[in-house]
Amino acid sequence: xxxxxxxxxxKNNGAxxxxxxxxxxxxxxxxxxxxxxxxxxxxxxxxIKQMRMRAGAENLLKATSNNKVRDMVVLELSYVNSNxxxxxxxxxxxxxxxxxxxxxxxxxxIPLIPLGLKETKEVDFSVPFKDFILExxxxxxxxxxxxxxxxxxxxxxxxxxxxxxxxxxxxxxxxSQLSLLDSRFFAPNRQMGIFFTWYDSFTGVPVCQQNISLExxxxxxxxxxxxxxxxxxxxxxKRGGLDDAAAAFQxxxxxxxxxxxxxxxxxSYDMSPAMLSMLIKLMLAQAQECLFERMTLHGIRNxxxxxxxxxxxxxxxxxxYDQVHQSMIQTPIKDNVPFxxxxxxxxxANHYRSIAHYFISTALLDHQLSPSDDEDQQEKALSQLxxxxxxGRSPLDILRKGEERQRxxxxxxxxxxxxxxxxLRIHGLCRHLRKLxxxxxxxxxxxxxxxxxxxxxxxEDEFVDYLEAPDIISKTEHKAEMEVPVSTKVKVxxxxxxxxxxxxxxxxxxxxxxxxxRLKVEDRDFxxxxxxxxxxxxxxxxxxxxxxxxxxxxxxxxxxxGDVDCxxxxxxxVLKLLKDVDEEGIDIKVVSSLDSNPSMPTKSATYSxxxxxxxxxxxxxxxxDDKNPKGRKVTKKMSFLSWGLKNKHKSASTLxxxxxxxxxxxxxxxxxxxxxSSYNDSALY
Numbered sequence: 001x002x003x004x005x006x007x008x009x010x011k012n013n014g015a016x017x018x019x020x021x022x023x024x025x026x027x028x029x030x031x032x033x034x035x036x037x038x039x040x041x042x043x044x045x046x047x048i049k050q051m052r053m054r055a056g057a058e059n060l061l062k063a064t065s066n067n068k069v070r071d072m073v074v075l076e077l078s079y080v081n082s083n084x085x086x087x088x089x090x091x092x093x094x095x096x097x098x099x100x101x102x103x104x105x106x107x108x109x110i111p112l113i114p115l116g117l118k119e120t121k122e123v124d125f126s127v128p129f130k131d132f133i134l135e136x137x138x139x140x141x142x143x144x145x146x147x148x149x150x151x152x153x154x155x156x157x158x159x160x161x162x163x164x165x166x167x168x169x170x171x172x173x174x175x176s177q178l179s180l181l182d183s184r185f186f187a188p189n190r191q192m193g194i195f196f197t198w199y200d201s202f203t204g205v206p207v208c209q210q211n212i213s214l215e216x217x218x219x220x221x222x223x224x225x226x227x228x229x230x231x232x233x234x235x236x237x238k239r240g241g242l243d244d245a246a247a248a249f250q251x252x253x254x255x256x257x258x259x260x261x262x263x264x265x266x267x268s269y270d271m272s273p274a275m276l277s278m279l280i281k282l283m284l285a286q287a288q289e290c291l292f293e294r295m296t297l298h299g300i301r302n303x304x305x306x307x308x309x310x311x312x313x314x315x316x317x318x319x320x321y322d323q324v325h326q327s328m329i330q331t332p333i334k335d336n337v338p339f340x341x342x343x344x345x346x347x348x349a350n351h352y353r354s355i356a357h358y359f360i361s362t363a364l365l366d367h368q369l370s371p372s373d374d375e376d377q378q379e380k381a382l383s384q385l386x387x388x389x390x391x392g393r394s395p396l397d398i399l400r401k402g403e404e405r406q407r408x409x410x411x412x413x414x415x416x417x418x419x420x421x422x423x424l425r426i427h428g429l430c431r432h433l434r435k436l437x438x439x440x441x442x443x444x445x446x447x448x449x450x451x452x453x454x455x456x457x458x459x460e461d462e463f464v465d466y467l468e469a470p471d472i473i474s475k476t477e478h479k480a481e482m483e484v485p486v487s488t489k490v491k492v493x494x495x496x497x498x499x500x501x502x503x504x505x506x507x508x509x510x511x512x513x514x515x516x517x518r519l520k521v522e523d524r525d526f527x528x529x530x531x532x533x534x535x536x537x538x539x540x541x542x543x544x545x546x547x548x549x550x551x552x553x554x555x556x557x558x559x560x561x562g563d564v565d566c567x568x569x570x571x572x573x574v575l576k577l578l579k580d581v582d583e584e585g586i587d588i589k590v591v592s593s594l595d596s597n598p599s600m601p602t603k604s605a606t607y608s609x610x611x612x613x614x615x616x617x618x619x620x621x622x623x624x625d626d627k628n629p630k631g632r633k634v635t636k637k638m639s640f641l642s643w644g645l646k647n648k649h650k651s652a653s654t655l656x657x658x659x660x661x662x663x664x665x666x667x668x669x670x671x672x673x674x675x676x677s678s679y680n681d682s683a684l685y
Contacts, residue, residue, distance in 0.1 A: 041119045043091050047204040050084045091204050092338045093432065109293065110348065110439055112232045112245075112286050113341055115225035115252075115279070118218050118270070120159060121197040125151055128192045132185055137499055138513040138591075147495045151177065158219065163229050168485075171223045176492040178216050184496055186212050187507040201225070201270040202336045209267065217263040217271055220255055227252035227485075228283065231290075242294040246480065249287035253280045254484035269336055278327040278337070280482065282345070285320035287480035289348070292317050295478075300359075304373070307363035308381050311356040316474035318352035321345045343430040347423045351443060354419030356472050357412040358450055360385070364409030365457055369399045386470045406457065411469040413454045420447035500567035501534050504557065510594035514559055519578070520546045520585035526578070528552070533570040535559060538590070546585075553592055560589035 057077040064070055126148050130141025158174050161167030186192060197208040198218040207214065231248030235241035260276040269275060292313050300310050328334060328342040369375065375396075382395040389395065390408050398404045424443050427433055434440070499505050519526055527545020530536040541547075541554040559567050561577045569577075578586070 043087055044119050044199040044204045044206070047084065047087050047091070048199075048206050050080055050087060051205070054080045054084065088203065091202075092340070108438065108442070109236045110289075110351075110442055111436055112228075112249075112289070113282065113344060114228040114232045115221075116201050117161075117222050117225050118201050118268075119199045120218065123152070123155060123194060123196060125194065128194050129185060132192065132507075133499070136187075136507065136511070137505065138511070139499070144496060144498070147498075151181075151495055158222070161222070161226055163226065163233060165230075167226055168223060168230075169490075171219055171226065172490045173492050175216060175219045175223070176490050177495060178212060178219065180492075180494050180496075180502065182212050182216075183502055183506045183508070184494075184499065185507050198268060200268050202338070203269065205269075207268045213263060214267065217259060217266050218268070220259045220262075221271055224252045224255035224259070224279075224283075227255065228286075231286070236290065236293060237297075239294060239297055242290050242297065246287045246290040246294070247483070249283045249290065250480055250483040251485045253283035253287070253480075254482040256280050256283065257482050258484050269332075274330075274333055275336070278324065278333055281320070281324045281327055282341075284480045284482070285317070285324050285345070285348075288320050288476070289317050289352075291476075291478045291480060292352075302362075302366065304363050304367045304378055305381055307359045307367075308385060311359035311363070311472060312385070312475035313477075314352045314359065315356040315472040316476040318349050318356060319474045321349040321352065325349055338432075340430055340432040343426055343433050347426050347433070347439070347443070350419045350423035350426065351446065353472075354416040354423065354446065354450070357416035357419065357469060358446070358453070360469075360472060361409040361412035361416065361453065364398075364405045364412070365453070368402060368405070375399070384475075385472060387473065388470065390467060390470055407467060408469070410454065410457060411467045413450060413457070415469040416450045417447065417454065420450055498565070498567075500559070504535060505567070512592045512594060514589040514591050515551055516587050516589055517547055517550045517552045518585050519581065519588055521581060521583060522546060528554075530558075530571050530574060535567045536569065536571050536574050552590060556590035556592050558588055559591055562586055562588075 054077065057073050057080060061070060061073045061077065064073070126145075129144070129148050133139050133141040133144055154170075154174050154177065158171055161170050191210050193210070194212075195208050195210055196212070196215045196218075197206055198214060199206050201221070227248045231245045231252065234245035234248065236245060256276050256279050259271060260273055260280070263271065264273070266272060295313060296310065300306060322345075325342055325345040328337050328345060334342065369378065378399055379395045382399065383389075389398070390411070393404060393408075398408060420443065424440075424447060427440060427443060494502065505511075522545065525545075527542035527547055528538050529540045531539050535557045538552060538554055538556045538558070541552060558574060559565070561574065564577060566574055566577070
């Protein structure tokens with residue numbers, strides 16, 4: 001447990017002087033983000049309290065027929081609903097507080113929208129896991145107290161992950177452990193009695209289930225949320241920071257897409273397919289915005305083709321934000337998404353669309369076609385700018401005629417001014433958006449620049465031209481794509497490794513309690529052979545040998561030899577332990593599967609005179625001069641169901657390939673018949 005801990009780095013303050021936290025976690029670090037999370041957790045508790053009071057009042061209203069009581073209940077219900085509405089508005093305000101997530105030196109970039117982490121209640125795994133280990137694995141659960149504490153510490157640390165790659169790794173490790181726990185402890189036909197409670201990130205409504213899939217889905221959501229917070233924290237005044245921000249939002253979109261495809265019936269609305277689809281679009285739009293900022297970071301060349309290229313890039317960003325806004329205003333998403341979010345996306349859609357029109361107007365107004373210009377290239381670029389040319393003019397006419405360039409350029413400039421004004425109007429509708437002074441300053445600066453450009457190109461004797469600038473076709477050379485990070489699937493050490501290989505010792509398989517069998521050597525022979533790898537399995541058992549008389553059965557798995565645990569030992573290691581057994585013998589522990597096995601044929605049906613005469617473990621004192629030792633005849637039986645470590649299949653009807661034959665490592669080199677096996681993954685939502 002201590003290898004995953006680091007000093008908290010806090011100053012000496014008595015209570016926390018010697019405390020340590022997991023890497024990627026510091027719950028005592030009082031940042032603006034952590035304060036928001038604490039307030040969100042407090043609001044969630046108040047919301048659930050009011051919801052319980054409302055549920056009680058509604059039930060009483062249905063049950064009573066006393067008019068006086070009904071009047072009192074109706075009054076109380078209205079009071080509870082008012083409180084609940086106020087709490088919801090406070091939670092929406094927390095989700096609208098994006099400034100604390102931005103880079104501390106961010107002064108001239110439009111803020112980005114992060115996701116808040118889902119809150120959860122503490123979970124105590126101790127009693128259920130100990131009981132299950134005793135009941136299912138027939139081991140003392142108190143021997144696994146340290147592993148259980150490690151698991152609970154890891155989960156507690158995941159509630160406050162640091163906003164860094166270390167925090168992502170912490171969530172990824174816990175997610176991988178959950179997959180192992182699902183197979184190890186959560187059987188499909190019984191409940192563990194462990195309740196996982198998670199709060200909706202947008203509404204604060206709690207969801208409580210015994211299904212571990214809720215835990216997995218919520219951790220995945222928090223991983224995506226943490227990626228968004230890392231993205232908003234990046235320094236977007238540098239190229240490296242913009243690259244990191246774009247990558248973080250693309251990974252967030254990839255995690256959300258993985259969540260949407262894997263957990264199809266999530267009970268929490270913030271993880272519903274409709275909400276996840278909208279969030280994916282939002283993350284990709286913000287990634288595209290970062291890619292556009294990277295393109296324009298060091299300025300834009302005042303050239304005709306360069307201006308057209310940047311205009312189409314800006315139009316792409318505006319188009320993506322418009323799609324996000326259209327998703328947000330659809331029912332029922334609009335009832336759960338903060339008004340700040342939809343307003344911000346609408347403002348950005350108008351802002352980037354106006355920028356696109358401004359750059360087109362600049363290209364047409366400031367540049368004239370000269371003999372040194374590539375006329376064909378400019379004509380091609382202009383023809384790809386619109387779905388249909390203004391007034392039916394050909395691209396070449398617009399390029400060659402200065403009046404047409406001026407006329408269409410001013411139309412784009414007026415369109416840019418209208419979009420700027422619309423963005424400023426929408427900005428003023430949201431009180432949370434009005435607090436973002438940097439956004440207002442950027443919008444006003446862009447508006448003034450367009451007005452100045454129009455004033456510069458207007459003449460006194462000019463007639464009013466009502467030509468409307470057409471829409472610009474969006475185009476990008478660097479499209480934001482979903483990226484599923486490798487952190488969603490990382491290899492970790494199984495905390496409950498001592499229970500044995502998961503392919504055999506899982507919650508889906510039922511086992512007998514370990515039985516002690518006395519092994520004795522008779523004519524240098526134990527009377528059976530072994531196969532498999534971690535753990536080894538008894539096969540070709542002589543029913544007349546001492547071990548069989550003492551209770552050993554064909555198909556049993558060896559779990560201990562003497563005082564040595566051998567669940568993770570292969571045939572070679574087991575043989576080394578049995579090599580020096582004297583005539584007094586040694587005690588071994590074996591377990592048998594309680595699941596239905598293939599029916600074993602009768603002895604008479606399987607006997608063949610061509611079979612070898614011995615299947616005994618004679619290798620304990622084997623040498624090159626003793627290849628055909630004396631043995632006894634036994635009837636050959638079919639082997640036990642072969643359990644392959646890698647034979648995991650999605651359907652029970654899918655047959656596995658034949659398992660590897662380990663008999664080649666044994667001196668007698670006896671072929672072993674195998675049976676196909678299948679593995680059913682635990683059901684998802």
